[in-house]
Amino acid sequence: MTISPILMPPGRTMTMSNIPAQTPDSAPLRPDAGDYERVAEAIRFLDAHYQQQPSLDELAAHLSMSPYHLQRLFARWAGISPKRFVQYLTVEHAKRLLAESNSVLETSLESGLSGPGPLHDLFVTVEA
16 A cells, blocks of 8 residues: 655644545544553653663563664654754753853763763754
8 A cells, every 4th residue: 555645735733624535545643642642652652761872672672663664654553763853952951051161071971971982972862
């Protein structure tokens, strides 16, 4: 089954009221409340533990899911991967620390990274 992307006019956002009721060869679309709760719990876990840089396997174990299923579910609901979400959280934390005049080494270590090199690479990945 191939589903073509839904194109929205500029300035409009996707809401539950403008999602089509059916896709080709499928039953009506219904948001799954269980999936929503799993993704919400994943976001809460990542927000609480991003300084430990949790892996996909650790997050999946916390949620009692397979890493493959979690990756797909998270990306579908959040629009980004769990890894990218952790990267964003880490960069924002590092920015706050640097704004407080912490050293680059101190910021790196407090952000859960091994040193200034990985911090630099993370900034290049996320901010560039």
